[in-house]
Amino acid sequence: MPAFFNFQSLLAVILLHICTCVYIRSLAPSLLDRNKTGLLGIFWKCARIGE
Known part of the structure; x- marks a missing residue:
């Protein structure tokens, strides 16, 4: 069963x-x-949440 x-x-x-x-x-x-917007911005946003 997928997560x-x-x-x-x-x-x-x-x-x-x-x-x-x-x-x-x-x-x-x-x-x-360097990738704060767009699809790769999700990773930046998750890093900010984690901080």
């Missing part, structure tokens, strides 16, 4: 995505900061 059909698994996937974005931003801030 998107189970609420608890979906929540875990979202939290892992946020934590991964924060970790990537701590290693290479310019990688996420």
Whole structure:
């Protein structure tokens, strides 16, 4: 069963995505900061939420 059909698994996937974005931003801030808009802006927004 995919994680998107189970609420608890979906929540875990979202939290892992946020934590991964924060970790990537701590290693290479310019990688996420240059993509603040558009589709790749989701990663920047998740990193900001995680901070």
